[in-house]
Amino acid sequence: MQQKFENHIAQNFPFLIGKNLLLATSGGLDSMVMVDLFHKLPFKIAIAHCNFQLRGLESFGDQRFIQDYAETNEIELFLTQFDTEAFANDYKLSTQVAARELRYNWFYELLETENYDYILTAHHADDNLETFLIHLVRGTGIDGLTGIPSQNEQVVRPLLIFSRSEIEQYAKDNAIEWREDSSNASDKYLRNKIRHNLVPIFKELNPDFLSTFQKTQNYLQESKAMTDDASFLVYQQVAKEKGTEIHFDLNQLKKLPNYKSYMFHWFNGFGFLAWDDIYDLMDGQSGKQVFSNEFRLLKNRDFLILSPLSSEDENEEYFVNKNQKEVKVPLNLKFSKVADICLVSNTTIFVDEDKLWYPLVLRRWRNGDTFQPFGMEGKSKKISKFFKDEKLSLIEKEKTWLLCSDNEIVWIVGIRQDERFKIKNTTKNILKIQLK
Incomplete structure (x- = not known):
């Protein structure tokens, strides 16, 4: 297996060579074999172990086992403990989902803070088969049938080509010690039910079932690639x-x-x-x-x-004081006093500053808002009716900001100025307002 593993890394994961690798290690058979395989190669590796505190003293026994192994083999070790049940209750998650969230968040934090390049997990071919069957039982599309990816950004799974029996044999041949998770014997979780009761039937029907399954999954992955290509072409249209x-x-x-x-x-x-x-x-x-x-x-x-979905408070208001030249939030607006006007557009307006009451207010539109659209002297119009006439979508309406003076609308920002504040022959002070 060692030679097969080295060839596998050279052919399929050459980008790992020379990188700093963080090995997710539970203390179980699979992860201890993975650590041993990499420890025999010239890689810089470290062990990352999570104590989820779900199995009482057994969880702390796993932690002690990992600490002793790392010390004996002079491998850098990162440890953390989680109150997984409290986290699951707080966020209304299953225990398994909560544990996954906690460990991967911590793994990514370690990559950033400790200068490691990749996270390696010990998922193998039997895990892949079980995941396939879990998705099949729950219902899924082609994405759920293509299995566990060998790489997902910085997460790499180098043991996916190996079966559980190959890993067990390697551990036996190399006298590798590991910790047995007592929860693996329970049928409380769907994965264990499938592992203990369903997979053995498939392997009894076809002793080479794992191999034929891997071929089938390769075909599914090719079909998915073809589907992705077709979907992208249609998306462009x-x-x-x-x-x-x-x-x-x-x-x-x-x-x-x-x-x-x-x-x-x-x-x-x-x-x-x-x-x-x-x-x-x-x-x-x-x-x-x-x-x-x-x-x-x-x-x-x-x-x-x-x-x-917007995270903004639709009732939020922003103020613009007299002589203020710029605002950055929620929009980038520039205010400048000018002697004359140039081209008026949806993004640039000119108003009679003497008609403004400060501070100006930037806010969202509300039901009942009215204004006098530029060019419609003496005629007011509901903002809702104006939006409808302009054929604005609901999303566009929600994104629209109003610049107001003493509860009167000066500008539907980026769309239409109000007639009441326009420049006239009698205007003495011109204010240019520009949406950047």
Whole structure:
């Protein structure tokens, strides 16, 4: 196995050579074999061990075992302890999800603070099979069937080509000691149920099942690559990125016989779960929305608009004092006194400063707001009606700021100036306001 491992690293992970590697080590069979394999090669390695305090004295026994091993073999060691159950309760997570969040957050922190390049975990071929079956039981798309990736950014899994039996044999041949996790014997978790009860049946039906499964998964990965390529080509035809938003042309999308598959492919990574509601947006009323925890999809006439949810307080107000030349938040506005006016545009206006009451206020629009659109002398209009006439989407409305003077709207910033503050022949002091 050692030679196979060295060849595997040289062929598939040459970027690890010469790098500083952080080995996630529980003290179990898989991770101790991984440490031994790397310790025999000229790599700079360190061990990172998490004590999740989930198994009482056994957890602290694992920690002591790792400490002794690192000291004996002169390997740098990083240790941490987590109150995993409290974290899970606080954030309403399962114990397994909480442990994963805690350990990976800590791993990435170590990469940054201790100058390591990659995190290595000891996932192997049997883990990959179990993950595949877990996703299959719960329901998944092709992404969930392609298995555990051998690399995900700075996380590398160099043992995925090895079976559990190969790892066990290596440990036996090299007299490697490890700690047995008592929770592995329990069928409390779905993974253990699959490992103890389902996988043995597959291996009984086909003694070479793990090998044939790996071939099948390779085919699935190739199919996924082909799907990704097709999805990207279609995305270029139907989607336009506008700042933090993505606009999908529904007329173009509906021409595709499998448009729901493309939608799932594009939106699945944004945390959406209500897929029937998303598909219903295609023929839904303009203004209908579907939300995930951090994003939303909005139907706006002939488009679907994907955008992040705003974290801003819609009631927040920002003040501009007299003679202030610039504001940076929430918009970049410049104020300057000028002797004459030049070209007026959506991003540059000129107002009669003597009509302003300070401090000016920047705020969001509210129901009932009215103003006099530039060029409509003596006629007021509700902001909501103006937005409708301008065909602004809900997202555009939410992003709009008003510059106000004593509760009167001076400017719908970036869109339209108010008639009441415009420059006249009698104006003595001209203020130029520019949106940068």
